[in-house]
Amino acid sequence: MLAVHRELRAVEYRKEAASWKMEEYFVREEPYYREVGNEVGIFEAAHANGLPVMLKGPTGSGKTRFVQYMAWRLKLPLVTVACHEDLTSSDLIGRYLLEGGETRWSDGPLTRAVKAGGICYLDEIVEARKDTTVVIHPLTDHRRLLPVEKRGEVIEAPDRFILVISYNPGYQSILKNLKQSTRQRFVCLEFDYPPREVEAEIVAHESGVRKDLAEELVKLGEKVRNLKAKGLEEGASTRALIYAAKLIKSGITPRSACQAAISNPITDDVEMGRAIQSVVEAVFP
Amino acid sequence: MLEDYKKRMRKLTDLKPEILGEAISELSRFSDEQRNALLHAAMALANRSAASQLLVSSLDVLRNHPDAFYVWCDVGRKVASASAVAAEEYFRRSPEVLNEVRKEELESWARLGARIAEKSAEAAAEYFRSSCKLLRTLPPSDVIRWGNEGYGILEDGGLASEKAAIEYFALGTRKSFERSRAEPTALLEENARVLKLYGEAISGKDVDIQPSGESFGTDGRSIYLPVSLNAYGEREKNFKLYRALTARLAGRFAYGSFDLDLGKVGLEARELAVRRKLPPGTRGTEAFFRTYPNPLLAKKIFDILDDARIERILRREYAGIGDDMDLFKNALVAVRKFEVTKPAQAILQALQESLLFGAMPEGIPPRIEEEVKRCLLACNAAGDRVEDTALATDRIYRILEGIPGSEFEFEVPNLPNWGQGFAGLNLGMKGSAWRPSREGIESMGTARLGGKRPTAILRKLLMGAARRVQTVKSLRPGSLEPTELRKEREDAFRYDEWDCDMGDYRRRWCSVREVKVRPGSARFAERALREHSALVAGVRREFQMFKPERLRKEKRQSDGEEVDIDAAIESLLEAKVGNPTMEGRVYTRRNKVQRDVSAAFLVDMSGSTAGWVMDTEKRALLIMCEALEAIGDGYAIYGFSGATRDHIEFHIIKEFDEEYGQTVKGRIGRMASLSQNRDGAAIRHATLKLEQSESKTKLLVVISDGRPLDMVPRPGEPLYQGNYSVQDTRMALKEAKAKGVRPFCITVDKKAADYISTMYAEVNYAIIDDVSKLPEKMPAIYRRLTT
Numbered sequence A: 001m002l003a004v005h006r007e008l009r010a011v012e013y014r015k016e017a018a019s020w021k022m023e024e025y026f027v028r029e030e031p032y033y034r035e036v037g038n039e040v041g042i043f044e045a046a047h048a049n050g051l052p053v054m055l056k057g058p059t060g061s062g063k064t065r066f067v068q069y070m071a072w073r074l075k076l077p078l079v080t081v082a083c084h085e086d087l088t089s090s091d092l093i094g095r096y097l098l099e100g101g102e103t104r105w106s107d108g109p110l111t112r113a114v115k116a117g118g119i120c121y122l123d124e125i126v127e128a129r130k131d132t133t134v135v136i137h138p139l140t141d142h143r144r145l146l147p148v149e150k151r152g153e154v155i156e157a158p159d160r161f162i163l164v165i166s167y168n169p170g171y172q173s174i175l176k177n178l179k180q181s182t183r184q185r186f187v188c189l190e191f192d193y194p195p196r197e198v199e200a201e202i203v204a205h206e207s208g209v210r211k212d213l214a215e216e217l218v219k220l221g222e223k224v225r226n227l228k229a230k231g232l233e234e235g236a237s238t239r240a241l242i243y244a245a246k247l248i249k250s251g252i253t254p255r256s257a258c259q260a261a262i263s264n265p266i267t268d269d270v271e272m273g274r275a276i277q278s279v280v281e282a283v284f285p
Numbered sequence B: 001m002l003e004d005y006k007k008r009m010r011k012l013t014d015l016k017p018e019i020l021g022e023a024i025s026e027l028s029r030f031s032d033e034q035r036n037a038l039l040h041a042a043m044a045l046a047n048r049s050a051a052s053q054l055l056v057s058s059l060d061v062l063r064n065h066p067d068a069f070y071v072w073c074d075v076g077r078k079v080a081s082a083s084a085v086a087a088e089e090y091f092r093r094s095p096e097v098l099n100e101v102r103k104e105e106l107e108s109w110a111r112l113g114a115r116i117a118e119k120s121a122e123a124a125a126e127y128f129r130s131s132c133k134l135l136r137t138l139p140p141s142d143v144i145r146w147g148n149e150g151y152g153i154l155e156d157g158g159l160a161s162e163k164a165a166i167e168y169f170a171l172g173t174r175k176s177f178e179r180s181r182a183e184p185t186a187l188l189e190e191n192a193r194v195l196k197l198y199g200e201a202i203s204g205k206d207v208d209i210q211p212s213g214e215s216f217g218t219d220g221r222s223i224y225l226p227v228s229l230n231a232y233g234e235r236e237k238n239f240k241l242y243r244a245l246t247a248r249l250a251g252r253f254a255y256g257s258f259d260l261d262l263g264k265v266g267l268e269a270r271e272l273a274v275r276r277k278l279p280p281g282t283r284g285t286e287a288f289f290r291t292y293p294n295p296l297l298a299k300k301i302f303d304i305l306d307d308a309r310i311e312r313i314l315r316r317e318y319a320g321i322g323d324d325m326d327l328f329k330n331a332l333v334a335v336r337k338f339e340v341t342k343p344a345q346a347i348l349q350a351l352q353e354s355l356l357f358g359a360m361p362e363g364i365p366p367r368i369e370e371e372v373k374r375c376l377l378a379c380n381a382a383g384d385r386v387e388d389t390a391l392a393t394d395r396i397y398r399i400l401e402g403i404p405g406s407e408f409e410f411e412v413p414n415l416p417n418w419g420q421g422f423a424g425l426n427l428g429m430k431g432s433a434w435r436p437s438r439e440g441i442e443s444m445g446t447a448r449l450g451g452k453r454p455t456a457i458l459r460k461l462l463m464g465a466a467r468r469v470q471t472v473k474s475l476r477p478g479s480l481e482p483t484e485l486r487k488e489r490e491d492a493f494r495y496d497e498w499d500c501d502m503g504d505y506r507r508r509w510c511s512v513r514e515v516k517v518r519p520g521s522a523r524f525a526e527r528a529l530r531e532h533s534a535l536v537a538g539v540r541r542e543f544q545m546f547k548p549e550r551l552r553k554e555k556r557q558s559d560g561e562e563v564d565i566d567a568a569i570e571s572l573l574e575a576k577v578g579n580p581t582m583e584g585r586v587y588t589r590r591n592k593v594q595r596d597v598s599a600a601f602l603v604d605m606s607g608s609t610a611g612w613v614m615d616t617e618k619r620a621l622l623i624m625c626e627a628l629e630a631i632g633d634g635y636a637i638y639g640f641s642g643a644t645r646d647h648i649e650f651h652i653i654k655e656f657d658e659e660y661g662q663t664v665k666g667r668i669g670r671m672a673s674l675s676q677n678r679d680g681a682a683i684r685h686a687t688l689k690l691e692q693s694e695s696k697t698k699l700l701v702v703i704s705d706g707r708p709l710d711m712v713p714r715p716g717e718p719l720y721q722g723n724y725s726v727q728d729t730r731m732a733l734k735e736a737k738a739k740g741v742r743p744f745c746i747t748v749d750k751k752a753a754d755y756i757s758t759m760y761a762e763v764n765y766a767i768i769d770d771v772s773k774l775p776e777k778m779p780a781i782y783r784r785l786t787t
């Protein structure tokens, strides 16, 4: 298995923050990552130049895995925050805690990452409140500063620090969209489901199924992706294909495995589900 | 006689003479006697649309059920004298019913309808509508019994019983479905969406599924499938049979059957193109067929071979598709019948069977068998490309050509047509036999008419005429009478217009007048919604699904029902360290979350949208209405047209505070293509309307079909065209944005040229190159925009 990587929700973090040490954020074993384009090189160049990075792409297309891999490669601690609509700027930056009648300041994940000079990965940034996105602005231009309002401090980010955000344009909406002033502060890497060959390689590697079976799964994935925007919000992700592969590896028949891992989770629309299952039945005898 | 007929018909349908003339020539195959019977029925109709329906259906009936024609007219008259509405429904449904029942049964079916119509027109209309569906799955006697029961409800008298009866008849459809649950028949209606999606997944293209009696096929645009299948004793198997048909036909889209391009691949194909004297750059199959003395034969061969090619690829690509394909074959085996007629024909049929079943038909004469083997050899090496099919087609054509006496015998098709256009296979339906379907014959017989079926032509003529009549009428109030003009000036809204040459606005340049559209009948709307019922249901479900939850807890409020513990602690601590930033925002409040969206739809009603475009836009609007009702967003619908800057008409179809109901449906039905389109002014006025709404998100959806254009000249003033109109429209959209309105533009301009990117530079837009997709695309776009 992979090195333990703790993906944190800010809420959990709040409770346990005090007991976490920075070493725990290091990715110790090399995560499996199959480069699709030249994303590794670009990321390294961005890091070397102190530029923040935005990962854009559909769900399950390898964004998180890529960040883990880069953290390992660059030997940087990685702090991940899954953004949600209740996430406040204190959740990111820090707050005072009460300890036996004493108040004690506790850094938020962003502050920790800045201080330690690591990667701060804000996953699904659009989900966060608008005011949250504003606090990262001074960090993302040439100033590279993090204002900690509550303590009246400003922290200067070390060169090693890099801010990474992810963004899924599939949920494109005029209500939830990144402002141009935010977007254009980032170097943007586009993620999409990889080409057939590569995706099959990934599926086979992650699940341990044979390459030809992985190829069939990827073919299924491609067909299902044809239904995107025809009532399907997102196509079948690499992740979903891996799940199906793992079930098959454990002895479930391909048809049932795909139903459980692909047709069922992907939609609540009965007819859509039936159509997808029909494709499954066409691909797998 | 003909003159007299024409005159009466014209009165009847209120059409222009030349259009009617064309219609009459369509009717020329009627005998005098038949015309008379038709007229008698028609004269009972005061209602124009019922009369057109009568005209439309009469051809169908005459062609397909000549022996039932008089009875059909006669009962029609009876129904008509009771109610025109019911009669329209009768005329619409009866041709289909005639496929299911005998003449005598038609009579008792229709007479019962007439009796119901005497009591309630609406109930009768429902009766005709539903019973026609029921007849597909139930024996006529059962349907009549069902109808009589409904009539019993009516006999109780009173308003309540009429309502109950209407409901009863309307419900009949659903009940019949429930009944048929226990039965093995699979209905297209129930499976259309699943099949459409399945076809789209497989082909990666948009797929349109259309019902087509008992046959199946594709013409490169739609996939035609039988309305029901009961080849097997299990419903699931019949569904899989549908699936097999869909895969085969969608496969043609996926694997390029319609993109033949001989110049593109290999030497052999290029040689063929030269030999057939195909001009370089020619694409598509039609041109290729036409290079043969007998194009029909070429097409026939091509279709058989291409079907085999598709199956071969499908089986290879999809390891699990074999089961479905076998179901398909077994269904065919059950009904196949080998008829040896003329040699070339027999060879083709045997070839097709060999390709399908992998074996020669039994009892085939050795001479034929010999030739078939030659043909099989000729397509043996066939590859995966459609060009390979064309090469093999050529080889086989030449073999058949060499067979004496076979030159022209393919004028009449008596082979199942596998091809583009309508196929003619009868799959275990009533009276199963391997015989060409009506559509098959029709598509051949009308080859001269450019491939369209006469009924379709007639229907188009009549609809076109009706539309023109309507346009002429609705133009009248806008005519430039002086009194009108003065009045208009008073209650008009004035807007600036951007003059890009001046680099400045022309102040108060345009006057926009609001026109309240008079509601027409809701029939267009109801019919459209019925025709799109699957889409409507899907869209409604989809929109309901993303309706937000009622309440949401807002944290860190300065006031509210509960204390926000996290915030309270935080502020306490801050107070303690003497650096308060929370300022008492320590409560949670439950806020009703409304999707706070208001959307205005602004439709270009200029002359260029006449016909199909407008018709489709109206359908799309109706479906949007259904969707928006499901989600509960506020919305308004406006249209615009006019001529010159002084006469810009802003048609109100639905205001924000108006309910969606019969009136609005009626107004949508009345929308028509009028005159010019001065987009800028209309956008400015729609912006004003949106500004008055208090919603947080104000969306302006502009639907147009091309360049903004107002070509009615006024001396000394710039024409509203070219860069001038593009720049003004761009400005208007920019202004809207500045006022907090979010414009989104949908254009159905096929040639959506470069000007689009200038005009919509400031806003988001979508180009829909296939208008027919608009009803589907619009809700999808809206949804994407607002969730």
Ligand SMILES: Nc1ncnc2c1ncn2[C@@H]1O[C@H](COP(=O)(O)OP(=O)(O)OP(=O)(O)O)[C@@H](O)[C@H]1O
Pocket: A032, A033, A034, A035, A036, A057, A058, A059, A060, A061, A062, A063, A064, A065, A066, A168, A202, A206, A238, A239, A242
């Ligand atoms: N290029 C790749 N190399 C290796 N594994 C990959 C790659 N792309 C995808 N995967 C696999 O797909 C799975 C899902 O990817 P990941 O969790 O990184 O998706 P994500 O883009 O972060 O999705 P989400 O937006 O839902 O968080 C990973 O666990 C990994 O197994």
Ligand SMILES: [Mg+2]
Pocket: A063, A064, A065, A123
């Ligand atoms: Mg992720």
